Amino acid sequence: MSEKEMVDYVSNRNIKGIIVGLDPISKEIIETDNSLEIISKYGTGLDNIDIKAAKNNGVTVTYTPGANTQSVADLTFGLILGVSRWIPTHDRRLRKGTLDRNQGREIWNKTLGIVGLGQIGSAVAKRAQGFNMVPLYYDLDRRETLETALGVEYRDFKDLIAESDFLTLHCPLNKSTRNLVGKSELTAMKDNSILINTARSGLIDEKALLEALKSDEIAGAAVDTFESEEALNTELFSLDNFVGSPHAGASTKESVLIMANMATDEVLNVLRGKQPAHIVPELCDN
Amino acid sequence: MEHSYSIGVVNSSTFGVYHSDLLEELRRFGEITRFTVDPNIPGDKLAAELRGEDFLIASVTPDFSEEFFNNQKDVKLIARHGIGHDNVDVEAATSVGVPVTRVLGPHERSGVAEVAVGLALDCLREFTSASISVQEGKWDKRKEFVGREISRAKVGIIGYGNIGSRVAEIIREGFKAEVMAYDPNVARAVIEKNGIQPVALEELLRTADIISLNASLNKDNHQMLSKEEFKLMKNNVVIVNTARGQLINEHDLADALDSGDVGAAGLDVVQTEPIEPENPLLDRDNVLIVPHVGGYSDYSLRKMDEKMVEDIKAVISGEIPEQVVNPEVFRNEDRVGILNESSSGC
Numbered sequence: 001m002s003e004k005e006m007v008d009y010v011s012n013r014n015i016k017g018i019i020v021g022l023d024p025i026s027k028e029i030i031e032t033d034n035s036l037e038i039i040s041k042y043g044t045g046l047d048n049i050d051i052k053a054a055k056n057n058g059v060t061v062t063y064t065p066g067a068n069t070q071s072v073a074d075l076t077f078g079l080i081l082g083v084s085r086w087i088p089t090h091d092r093r094l095r096k097g098t099l100d101r102n103q104g105r106e107i108w109n110k111t112l113g114i115v116g117l118g119q120i121g122s123a124v125a126k127r128a129q130g131f132n133m134v135p136l137y138y139d140l141d142r143r144e145t146l147e148t149a150l151g152v153e154y155r156d157f158k159d160l161i162a163e164s165d166f167l168t169l170h171c172p173l174n175k176s177t178r179n180l181v182g183k184s185e186l187t188a189m190k191d192n193s194i195l196i197n198t199a200r201s202g203l204i205d206e207k208a209l210l211e212a213l214k215s216d217e218i219a220g221a222a223v224d225t226f227e228s229e230e231a232l233n234t235e236l237f238s239l240d241n242f243v244g245s246p247h248a249g250a251s252t253k254e255s256v257l258i259m260a261n262m263a264t265d266e267v268l269n270v271l272r273g274k275q276p277a278h279i280v281p282e283l284c285d286n
Numbered sequence: 287m288e289h290s291y292s293i294g295v296v297n298s299s300t301f302g303v304y305h306s307d308l309l310e311e312l313r314r315f316g317e318i319t320r321f322t323v324d325p326n327i328p329g330d331k332l333a334a335e336l337r338g339e340d341f342l343i344a345s346v347t348p349d350f351s352e353e354f355f356n357n358q359k360d361v362k363l364i365a366r367h368g369i370g371h372d373n374v375d376v377e378a379a380t381s382v383g384v385p386v387t388r389v390l391g392p393h394e395r396s397g398v399a400e401v402a403v404g405l406a407l408d409c410l411r412e413f414t415s416a417s418i419s420v421q422e423g424k425w426d427k428r429k430e431f432v433g434r435e436i437s438r439a440k441v442g443i444i445g446y447g448n449i450g451s452r453v454a455e456i457i458r459e460g461f462k463a464e465v466m467a468y469d470p471n472v473a474r475a476v477i478e479k480n481g482i483q484p485v486a487l488e489e490l491l492r493t494a495d496i497i498s499l500n501a502s503l504n505k506d507n508h509q510m511l512s513k514e515e516f517k518l519m520k521n522n523v524v525i526v527n528t529a530r531g532q533l534i535n536e537h538d539l540a541d542a543l544d545s546g547d548v549g550a551a552g553l554d555v556v557q558t559e560p561i562e563p564e565n566p567l568l569d570r571d572n573v574l575i576v577p578h579v580g581g582y583s584d585y586s587l588r589k590m591d592e593k594m595v596e597d598i599k600a601v602i603s604g605e606i607p608e609q610v611v612n613p614e615v616f617r618n619e620d621r622v623g624i625l626n627e628s629s630s631g632c
Contacts (some may be wrong), residue, residue, distance in 0.1 A: 087401075087404055087408055094575050094576070104397075107400055117325070232425065252411070
């Protein structure tokens with residue numbers, strides 16, 4: 001839904017609660033009528049919601065942290081293997097009657113760089129153990145307990161991108177992480193490395209990624225989220241060393257069920273005057 | 287000065303392609319010639335093609351038959367650039383004192399197992415199909431791609447050998463899923479020790495959400511998954527085959543996919559390779575096929591190429607290479623004579 005469609009939909013309906021996925025909830029929507037009490041985000045990424053406006057209007061915003069953790073971590077590894085062994089590329093070629101094979105990369109013993117060791121980053125690190133990869137991470141803060149529990153080592157961001165054979169992003173999108181991986185980072189990555197993004201699209205400069213893939217600056221990439229889902233960069237999709245999935249990280253039966261229950265419960269909590277379980281952190285601060 | 291030998295690379299499109307340093311090393315011992323012959327070439331014609339070659343690096347084709355060995359007297363080693371050696375008449379090779387070697391299992395262990403896990407994840411999450419639909423401009427089709435988490439699935443491994451045990455380990459350790467294995471040739475204790483549940487085949491077929499075939503082909507397991515077995519399985523089961531295409535009856539699998547008895551299949555191997563255009567599994571929404579790429583990876587190919595060079599060096603220096611299929615040739619005292627004879631043309 002576009003912002004306009006959303007405004008039209010919400011206006012004059014006396015809506016008390018909205019359960020929302022990826023569609024925009026702007027200031028205008030929040031201020032459309034005074035009835036709104038809760039925006040319940042079905043998911044974890046909050047960049048489509050104007051949280052400041054919600055706060056100013058006394059609207060509670062909740063989300064469903066952890067519901068999609070396993071699903072996103074599974075897809076991350078699916079995409080890692082898919083790109084490194086050229087599974088979509090080989091499958092597509094075979095359907096067209098072409099039998100050419102590309103040499104794949106095994107992942108055991110290779111270095112996995114995890115940007116953001118939150119719930120999903122940690123779930124990815126756990127899976128890396130099963131594959132006998134060497135997991136490293138970067139985060140704003142050292143997470144020493146997790147380092148021991150997951151067998152991951154800390155690197156600063158610069159070292160992480162230079163050392164990783166696979167670099168996977170699991171941090172939120174905000175002012176300081178926008179275009180986290182741009183031209184200079186792609187240049188600093190190893191020539192034979194692979195970039196994975198199952199987090200937010202703005203973390204990668206898509207144009208720079210296209211150039212890096214075309215000039216073999218990195219070996220491959222798999223991306224689940226895009227700057228504009230309406231106007232996809234079709235050239236990116238035409239490359240053999242790129243896999244693009246349609247924001248499917250949380251799309252599993254298990255995750256959908258957990259998220260639906262959590263998101264519905266939060267609306268009911270607020271309407272019944274109870275304390276919601278997961279108010280977004282930005283509203284907890286003060 | 288070192289004796290110069292002739293080294294023939296037969297029908298291998300990969301040996302030395304990615305690792306030219308190994309080709310250079312091999313050239314110190316002689317001249318390398320690449321041969322591309324008809325996969326069905328008769329033995330006598332093959333012998334004529336390969337006349338004068340001392341060492342042969344052999345692919346999955348052609349057949350090195352008794353007729354070949356009776357007509358090509360120069361060969362001192364057949365090194366299979368792979369594990370299976372069903373295209374070499376080992377008995378005939380032994381009778382003329384020619385050792386046949388193959389690559390080591392561990393070289394392909396993770397390479398193949400990772401493709402098996404990759405195919406399983408792709409069948410569960412459909413990222414290949416989804417990426418094709420996005421490429422075709424159908425972003426909104428994303429709503430249809432609701433997958434399943436592997437950690438909540440029951441995974442059944444058929445064949446708990448070199449590769450099956452690694453698939454089990456990755457899924458158990460990495461995804462914490464419940465894993466069971468069927469292998470009549472492996473002791474229960476060996477399977478249990480790794481936290482895997484040993485089960486009878488029927489139980490595996492009835493209860494698994496994902497079935498991974500990791501058995502080597504023998505006379506008893508040809509088309510072990512056919513109509514009856516597919517009927518036993520849970521609806522929506524995912525089948526992954528990175529072993530041999532002959533383990534599955536492909537027409538029955540196609541029927542089972544049509545009827546919904548099987549949910550999806552991820553195949554690295556098919557009955558006839560390269561795949562024939564009339565294969566009933568080709569170009570379906572719920573079937574992924576890749577062209578036998580399990581061992582086609584950086585580590586595997588490097589190790590396989592290294593093994594070829596090591597084998598040739600070993601035979602030249604009178605040592606016994608690793609993984610000789612017919613070790614009895616080295617017990618024959620006459621063999622020393624073969625090595626000391628000057629090669630043809632000298």
